[in-house]
Amino acid sequence: MVSVRKSWPALFLFVGIALVLLLSTALATRLAEAAEATSEQGLLVVVRPLASPPLAYKPMLTINAVNAFALPHGYHALVRVAPGEYQLTADWQGRGQVGNSSLSVTVQANTTTYVLLNNAAVTPNSSSGPTITSELQITEQVKLTDSHKITRFDRQWLSTHQRGRLPAETLNERYGLSLNHETLLNDFTRGSDNKKMEVARYLINLGYYDESLLVEFERELLAQYHRIYGSKQEAQPLAYICKYVAASRWPEFTATLTEVRRNAGDAYIRKYAARYLDTYYGL
Numbered sequence: 001m002v003s004v005r006k007s008w009p010a011l012f013l014f015v016g017i018a019l020v021l022l023l024s025t026a027l028a029t030r031l032a033e034a035a036e037a038t039s040e041q042g043l044l045v046v047v048r049p050l051a052s053p054p055l056a057y058k059p060m061l062t063i064n065a066v067n068a069f070a071l072p073h074g075y076h077a078l079v080r081v082a083p084g085e086y087q088l089t090a091d092w093q094g095r096g097q098v099g100n101s102s103l104s105v106t107v108q109a110n111t112t113t114y115v116l117l118n119n120a121a122v123t124p125n126s127s128s129g130p131t132i133t134s135e136l137q138i139t140e141q142v143k144l145t146d147s148h149k150i151t152r153f154d155r156q157w158l159s160t161h162q163r164g165r166l167p168a169e170t171l172n173e174r175y176g177l178s179l180n181h182e183t184l185l186n187d188f189t190r191g192s193d194n195k196k197m198e199v200a201r202y203l204i205n206l207g208y209y210d211e212s213l214l215v216e217f218e219r220e221l222l223a224q225y226h227r228i229y230g231s232k233q234e235a236q237p238l239a240y241i242c243k244y245v246a247a248s249r250w251p252e253f254t255a256t257l258t259e260v261r262r263n264a265g266d267a268y269i270r271k272y273a274a275r276y277l278d279t280y281y282g283l
Contacts, residue, residue, distance in 0.1 A: 010169050041080045042107035048072035048117040048140050053132050054098065056222060056259055059090040059117070060154070067154040070215060071117060072252045076142075077150040083109045088136055090117055093219075101138035114139050137163070152250060154211045181212060188216060196220065197237035200244045202262070209248040218256055226265040235268040242269065246276035248268065254281060 041077050046061060048071045058072040064087050069077050071090070086105045093198040096120070116139040119132055188199045203213065221241050229235040242260060245253050254277075261273035277283040 008257060031140060038111045041110055042083055042084065043112040044079040044086070044105065044107055044115065045076060045112060045142070045144075046071065046079070046082055046115045046117065047105055047139075047144070047147060048073050049074040050121075050146065052117065052119040053256055054119075056121035057092065057098070059092045059098075059100075059134070061117075062089045062091055063087070063157070065089075066160060067156040067212075069150050069153045070211065070252065071150065071159065072255065074146075074148055074194050075150055075252070076144055076147045077153075081107055083107055084274055088115060092134065098132045098134050101134045101136045103138070105138065106233075112141075114142050116142065148251065150252075152211060152252070156188065162186045181210065184213060185216060188213075188220075193237040197240045198238075204240070204244050204247055209250070214245060214250065214253070216247055217241050218253060222256060225263075225269060227269075228265045229268060230269050235266055235272075239272040242273055243276055246273075246280045254283070256282070258283070 009196075048058075050073055052073045055073050058070045061068050061071050061077070063079070063081075065116055068079065071077065084107060086107060088101060088105055089100060089102045093098050103115065105113060105115060116137050118137060119134050151178075184199060184203075188196055191199070200217070203209070214257070221238065224238050224241075227238070229238075242257070246257055257273055257277050261277055264270045264273060
């Protein structure tokens with residue numbers, strides 16, 4: 001019995017070394033698989049030049065019919081995808097009377113494919129004014145030094161192409177919240193001015209900033225900012241819409257907020273836009 005007891009430490013040491021080797025092998029295999037998956041991906045770079053009209057609007061870029069990201073002028077997006085064929089569409093959603101454009105792209109492993117969203121104003125012979133054409137096209141390598149990188153991707157894209165929790169879902173998960181986006185969008189798009197203000201105040205107090213909601217709020221802001229109001233109280237709904245867009249602190253909305261600050265039809269709205277730019281952007 002004495003000899004058996006003396007052998008226990010050596011036995012435990014042997015088992016411990018075996019477990020360490022087994023775990024190390026499994027970890028090395030997992031890391032190798034991850035590295036191989038990364039190496040097999042291709043990089044898709046979508047660029048919109050700074051002087052690409054219309055400056056006040058941005059399209060939603062979809063990849064294989066999935067909303068991926070909104071693309072303001074002067075921005076680019078870096079998207080890692082598996083090799084294959086992808087259908088890209090710049091969906092302007094009826095903004096600025098710009099037609100949608102699509103492009104089929106083949107992405108290969110370990111390669112970078114550049115796609116340019118090229119818009120141009122064309123002046124017709126009639127007196128109807130200039131129209132804007134939009135075209136997605138494959139191009140050579142583009143310098144990105146003067147372009148801003150997109151950091152916000154649509155929830156549809158994140159939910160299907162990014163592992164782990166979505167940043168916008170952290171608040172929901174932490175506090176057990178369940179937001180019905182369809183109901184929120186329906187109340188906002190179809191509701192009265194007071195209903196729109198109610199939704200805006202609710203989201204601001206919640207601190208919840210979602211791409212699809214922000215796009216609708218920005219669209220409403222651009223559609224209404226030329227209005228002239230009879231009183232400060234009448235201007236409150238649009239002021240809260242403006243505040244929700246600004247409180248997101250997303251750099252993509254700087255141009256819109258600056259436009260509202262400069263050219264809003266009502267002095268109250270110009271004042272609120274100036275305050276929000278200062279508070280949330282330091283401008």
